Each structure stands twice: as structure tokens, then as C-alpha cells.
Amino acid sequence: MLAHCLATGGRAFGTTAAMVHELGSPGDLSPGHAEILVPLGSRPRPRPRLLVYRGAEWENVRAVKVNQIPVLPIAETLLSVAMHHPFEKFRAVVNQARRQRQITLSQLTRAARPFLDDGRRHRRQLKRALEGLTEQPTLSRSEWSDEFADWCEQCGLPRPELEFRITDAKGVFIAQVDLCWPEHGLVVELDSWAWHHDRASFESDRRRYGRLAVEGWTVIAVTWKRWKGDPDGLAKDLAMALNDRRTA
Secondary structure, three states: OHHHHHHHOOEEOHHHHHHHOOOOOHHHHOOOOEEEEOOOOOOOOOOOOEEEEOOHHHOOOOOEEEOOEEEOOHHHHHHHHHHHOOHHHHHHHHHHHHHOOOOOHHHHHHHHHHHHOOOOOOHHHHHHHHHHHHHOOOOOOOHHHHHHHHHHHHOOOOOOEEEEEEEOOOOOEEEEEEEEEHHHOEEEEEEOOOOOOOHHHHHHHHHHHHHHHHOOOEEEEEEHHHHHHOHHHHHHHHHHHHHHHHHO
């Protein structure tokens, strides 16, 4: 990437810039080529697996260097992903940047203002992407939760709420659960070995599940092996549970 930037006078852009900032991995983000932003008047020669962007809206955005590679700042990097890639990729890198405390939603919104002016290219896509974030503002504690919520939508299920806080009838806090369909009384807890590998965690989870059951919630615990090994069966189970709670 550094060689591309030196040869073109450009900066890492889009998902390539996100990877330079260590947001996501090539397997998650790569569109099959490197993305680079070059000065408006430049005409770099074509290079294999290199996609070139240019635009007046980017001319006043300063470059930063990460591992010697010129790259857009973190906020503008996220905006470039929003403008040129599917919403799911944008949401994933934004959530990771937020978990790492590299940016807040208010900072991202402020950085977007110059790009939302009338007449700017990709303005509508950026506006829809930002609206998508604010419609589902809760940030999960893990990428697995984000991916699982996306997968639910892909299966035709309603999108669950993330990190949902459950209280009893008196308003006393019971638990904060990974994913939840509150209107259906259905909870999904993701059983990760990294977080639940000891006896104390195991016992604590079971007490919490029991308390939720007493309060009328249905809890489905999902392991990574189940999700990846039998996704169709899991989707059917969730659909049945959602339908049962809807008609109960």
C-alpha cells in the first residue's frame, strides 16, 4: 500500500484505509483490490488490483500516517466506507472503532456534515448509512453479537436488540442480555468459551437464565459451533420461538 501511495501521491481510502487503521481484516473487508484516493488533477497509470478514487469533496481532508502509510483520518475513513460499500461493512468498522474508543457517533456525525451538502456525490448513500446507525444505536460488546444480528436479518428474522437490559415488574434490574426480541419475550445468549470457560461463570449464567425464566422470558443459548455448524436448524428454531411468543 505504501508503494501505491508513493507512486500516485495518494492516500489509503475506503476499506483499505479501515484496514490500515486496524479496523477489520482483509477477509472481512477486502473488495478484491486496494482502494486509494489520489489528488483531483492527477492521472496515475493503471495498476493491477488497485481502484482509484478522486473527488473535490476530499481535497481539504488532511492525511495522517499510520505505519508510514498516508491514510484518511479515522472519521473520514469511516465515511468513505459508508459512501462506497454496503451498510453492513460500514456498521462493522464503526462499531469496532467505537469499541476501541477511536470515535463517537457525535464525532462521526460532525465529520459528515461537509459531505452531506446538496450536490455532493454519494450524499444519499452516506445519509442512509448514518440514519441506519442512529436507528440501531446500541453497541454490542462483541463482534459476534453484531454478526449474529446481521445474520438474523439475512434469515428473514426481525433484527434483535443488542445489550438489552431486562428488569422485573418493579423495575429491578435482572440482566443485560446479548440479543433480545422484547416484544416476543425471547432472549439469545451467545455462549463463548472465552467468557464462560470456568465453573463460576457457568453457574452464574444458569442462575441468570433461571431468573429470566421465572420472569417469563425464553432464553436460547447459542454456541459458535451450533451457529456455524447448523445455521439452518438454528434459524428454524428461532423462527418457531418468535412465532410461538407472538401467538401466545
